[in-house]
Amino acid sequence: MNNNEKLTETLNDLIKINNDRVTGYEKAADETNTADIDLRAIFLKMANESRDYVKELSDTIIQLGGTVATDTTLSGKVYRVWMDVKNTFTGSDRQSILESCEFGEDAAQKAYNDALHTDAEIDAETRQLIMDQKDSLKTSHDVIKKFRDIHESVK
Template identity: 65%
Template sequence: METNENAVEVLNDLIRINNDRIDGYEKAIAEVSDIDLDLKGIFQNMANESRENVTQLSSEVAALGGEVATGTTGSGKIYRVWMDIKATFTGHDRESILESCEYGEDAAQEAYDDALASDAELPADLRQIITSQKSSLHDSHDLIKKYRDAHQVVNKL
């Protein structure tokens, strides 16, 4: 039973980080200017990606006989407070919002790395799910970084 408990704990940590992403991107959608429709669309897609991840991970937790986590991580709450403080000083401009989102994406990558490096005995199918989600989230990270870098180049012109 301990194996299941450890696996459930790992999966619940990933559920929480995905909940952080959902909250973070919903906040980002609210903060970006109405003319930034491109970012609103990207942020909505990323929040939806995490909703799908949560659904998949929750199903696996239930299959292991565990209780599905709700809420977010402590670090996620700190991240959202940091976004609030940063917005107070820098405004709600594209670059600062993209930088905040990239910070959140870095945290998500770290959480998935930790899950894969965990001592928990994860069956091959769970490892595959985690690896697949991590890969998808890495693509999202790279997209945010690409937008941030492009915005910085345009501002230098």
């Protein structure tokens, strides 16, 4: 496997986790109660954020001459199933939705860490793109965690 193929595979993994994130946040927005309009707006913003990341990553893959992934990760599918199972037992309350979203954000951070530590050679521009997206996703993670912690302390 040549370096462009390795890098394309790495970037496709990030596309897949972002596709998972879009699906997860759309599901979370759908599951929120009408009283949780603040969360719904945040979830939809984060889904759009990942759509933008998919476009940026796709553009890079196309420049490398690769084929862009359109599916999701196996772990993403597990994440969505886990969210469904958890809602079966706990309902779609604010706390459980936030916990599920934090779980997904942790998975995204792991995927970006893995990408930055891959054995594929990453040019400076692509590395910067990955780092910028990872940093932005970390901010999103922290927002979700803050909302979860606030809700937990109010309970």
